Amino acid sequence: MNKDEILFECVKKDNQQALEQLFQKYYFNLCLYAKNYVGSSDLAEEVVADVFFKIWQNRKTLCITTSLKSYLYVATKNLAINVVHKTKVDVLKQQITDVNSNYSHLNTDETLRYNEVKIQIDQIIEALPPQRKIIFKLNRIDGLKYKEIADKLGISVSTVQKQMLEAIKYVSQFESQFITFIIFFCFSFIHV
Incomplete structure (x- = not known):
């Protein structure tokens, strides 16, 4: 020794x-x-x-x-x-918080459009099968890595990878809603 x-x-x-x-x-x-x-x-x-x-x-x-x-x-x-x-995740969360705090400048029409698109995106994510939805949210919203998700859920990394691949395939069918959401925000904040 x-x-x-x-x-x-x-x-x-x-x-x-x-x-x-x-x-x-x-x-x-x-x-x-x-x-x-x-x-x-x-x-x-x-x-x-x-x-x-x-x-x-x-x-x-x-x-x-x-x-x-x-x-x-x-x-x-x-x-x-x-x-x-x-x-990086904390900075992103802070940026989202900042965006949400700036959300108050939107007029009524913009607010309604924002809420409509946000509801559509939430519905798309909520339509995922339960485990896939949890994995997707842990990765894309909470910023966890595949290994961290696997450990947290007690499943293999390959299961996480497969579920994320299926989730991304599903969500990408609705890419136009996500793009609309992003463009909407970019356009709204140019006028601030």
Whole structure:
């Protein structure tokens, strides 16, 4: 056993000092690595701290089959990518909120048209079979990746892929409603 493996075994036995030693050994380099993905030193530090927090939190059940160093780098990369993805989703949600707050400028005719198109789009999505609808919403509205959806629903990634393919085929039949909706918004906000 190398020193990292010994320290990790101590962590599994609730030894916080062993975790602190691993933290001190890898923290700086992992922060530099995470910064390549998240672009910010502060965010990189949060990512690395979360990686070690999760190790501590899952210490009793965590099984590392590679070297600890490899595990730390992969975990850091995955968490950094998730943070970037979540940030993009949050920005998109904020943009939607901003659009909705600007919605108040629309006149009565525009409001009615907006509501009609939105209802049509909601009906198209609601017409999907239950599991397909959930998968579609989790991916396209909540921004989850296929693997995250599979884990959340307890199904395989290939099932998620197949369901999304069918959902997209179905929804694309109604592409004109979606395009009308997008064009409507672009045109409305040009006049703001």
